[in-house]
Amino acid sequence: MPKDPQSDIPARFRVAKTTLLVDRFMNQFIKIGGLSIIVAVFAIFVFILAQVIPLFRDAKVEELKAVQLDAAEYAILGIDEWSELPFALRTDGEFLFADVIGERGLTRKSLPFVTEHGFGAAHYNQLAQRVAIGTRNGKFALVDLHYRPVHAPGGGRSITADPRPGPLYDIGRPGAPITHIAYADAGARKLAVVKQEPAENGGPVELHAVSLTQRRGLVGGGQISVDRSFDLTPLVPGTIDRFLVPAQADAVVVATTEGEIIYLFRQGDRFVVRQTFRPFPESPGPLSTFNFVFGDVTLVVGDQAGSLKGYSLYLAPGAEQRLFGHTKTFPAQKAPGTVFANSVRNKAFVVGSGSHADLLFSTTEDRRWGKSFDFAVTHAVIGGKYDRMVFLDDKHVLHFYRLDDPHPEASFRAFFGKLWYEGSPAPRFDWQSTGGSDDFEPKLSLVPLIFGSLKGTFYALVFAVPIALLAAIYTSQFLKPEIKTVVKPVMEIMASLPSVVLGFLAALWLAPIVETRVPSILLLVTLVPFSAFALGYLWTHASPRVRVLIPHGWEFLVFIPVLLGVGYAAWQMGPALERLLFVVTDPSTGARVADFRLWWPTVTGTPFEQRNSLVVGFMMGFAVIPIIFTISEDALSNVPQSLRSGSLALGASRWQTAFRIVLPTASAGIFSALMIGLGRAVGETMIVVMATGNTPIMEWNIFSGMRTLAANIAVELPEAPHHGTLYRTLFLGAMVLFLLTFLVNTLAEILRQRLRSRFRSVE
């Protein structure tokens, strides 16, 4: 047994073993506790970071299989929605289906009508899995591919295709060969457009369109028939090169060999030229790339030098129609982009030029992936789930690639920069994570949310800081201590009110009152402080005979009734003020009405909403006031009595002592109080979720709402699929919030230390 080190010490000097044990235990316990807090905070940060980092990864692409096709010319390349059975259409009208998953190899399907009439041109609609084929003699037919999964009896599943042509329709000049075709089906509206070259050698090129209708019977769709024919040739100056028909089937966008684009729009029973423009005025000549990205709103055009631009349809301010405008500039290609395929899941597209291919994302202008092959690409297609890519090369080899790009719409610019979204007249910061349609473009800018957080915090602090600080100064410096012992715990109870209750009150009780009583509130916030100042002035100039009636520390007995009276009067006078100042013509009735809710938008041009910053300011201020009050009151009360005595003994008034000595000395503590209040306001969630309307707007207007980072996480988390882009973007929002508070707290701590050393009081 080891010798007890205390054995040679007299018993009365010995330390009890339990004392030593407890001391050592507590030492270790506190160390472990402190360290694990630091580790926990760090681990949270690392976890959030791990959720966020995949957003900024590029696409990963790897080749899975290569299949040798027939040595023939191919018109189009397509793929089924499972990405298992891509096809290529030979220019002699034979479909080649390549089984890239199973062992079935190549399957051939030829269409009798093509053999009969000759192959002219084809157009592939990947979403509908339909091919429009124009013939050598001025007819066209729609071929449904009929992809479907077949389940084998012993388990396992394979995809089969069964291209079935519909009826043949006549289009344009009878008998003239079709050299280009486009078809769009928007349900009630269907439009087919063809380019015909009646004389093979240098004859005039013609552009014809037909609209189709489908008679609807009681049971299902009926036969589709030609409704009306249009000759579009006279509308196009120059030589027709190519054209596109948007999915809405209401327009034709034609590119000429001179590099000009003509936007033809259908109005009733005729087409009109809505817009003519040259995307590359400096390099005339046929466009290399001329295609829509998914949604058919953005046009990707490329010139012969490899420049690539995006043109989007939008309504410019003051314009009456949506026209194409230059919105995107993509990374330039080394060679003209002759091969194009767009994703049918998002705004990604692949551009091939020679042996190089780039995967680009339209919204962010971002290059997701790029590769130089050892073959020349002639055709490309992107799988329906944006998970496969297929290329066809000039040696007739079909290359099947896996595409792993879960977050194509994410980029630093998408989160923090201005982007020119489709349909928007200018680049902007926007948050709109989900939309109603498949071709919706997610808008993931965090800037409006950061702005919202700052706006909510600003209005809360504007309301809370003066009240809380003045209350703290009054309570610590002027109020009788026996009243102070009541006031302080009451304020602390106020701090413990659940914010969901405050939010509920704000949304359902306060907001409707504030909405109709804005003039009263204006009067209240001006008259009450003013009357307080006026009363203070009168009080100091009152005869000492009056003042001795109220002992020091009890002055509030005079003030409170007066302020309550003024407050009541201000509230009651609000409607009168409204009738006096806020009279405006009601746009719906034309009558002159006194209504602030109409006056504000008429005069300032900014909206007036019921759930606005004023309400949030009040309620969040209510949540923040007790915190700022309690901490700053402590700081003020902790200023050494000797400093106050010193100041008073020099003939300073209590007010002068409070402002010249106590306030500067307590400034470090008051600063902490403000920062803790700020932190509470920035992170506050429930009040803003319930009382702001959650509109992600960027304006300081006090009568409109906001969406804060914290509220955004609460509102959108239920809609965010696990590990999806939105899910990770919400984590990015959380990280921004984390960094924001971290930054503010660090700055505050540095400033606080400086204040503290400057106003260090006598020890």
Place this chain on the structure above:
Amino acid sequence: MALARPSDFAHASAPAPGTFNPAYIQVKNFSFYYGHNKVLHSLALDIPERQVTAFIGPSGCGKSTLLRNLNRMNDLIDGVRHEGDITVGGRSIYDPLLEVIALRKRIGMVFQKSNPFPKSIYENVVYALRVAGRNGKSELDEVVERSLRGAALWDEVKDRLHESAFGLSGGQQQRLCIARAIANRPEILLMDEPCSALDPIATSKVEELIHELKKEFTIVIVTHNMQQAARVSDRTAFFYLGKLIEYAATPDIFMNPKNPQTEAYVSGRFG
């Protein structure tokens, strides 16, 4: 004794040279309570003008309490109450019509522990003028130099007037507080054990200063140090357990005390 009317208070005229009011401050049958605890028992004494009066006595005898009552600093404490009266220049300091701020401008105070404000040396000195709304640069500069010279601190700090007062040593800080107290030229200077936290060198400087200041101010000093009382004061009051035991010219108290308690205290037998 000159009977001053209330209106005289703010413009108390300096008496003719050599004629000092022997009862400038009168404590009249003054009792003082902290809550129910009576700490001063019916005190009565007259403090002469432009002399140094020392209050001595063991701890808890009430000497500081009386001193702090002279400029009503005890008002800041809760649950205090008094009986009797104190007059300065013939006027009660408890007159409800009297501004306590004006009273404190007239009666400067130096505390036991130096308490410079967290400001520069310059701003510490001119504080009394600033709160009175006097901000003229030339006046303030003049007051700073005069007050710091008066507190025998000028030569030590004249090159760093705008540095923090916390950079000064303890003795310098206390002299700064004296400079601050005399900046607005009060009539009376109350000193509550001004040297208790100072080393002997700093103490002797402050004592020399008190000798100088006597020419201009009426000084009341509370001290534990009987040698100090003997060195600096003209009259000495000995308190014990809240009662005034003996009050006489300083040499009489120390050389020829009438009361045996006084004798016991000044000869160091208790205290």
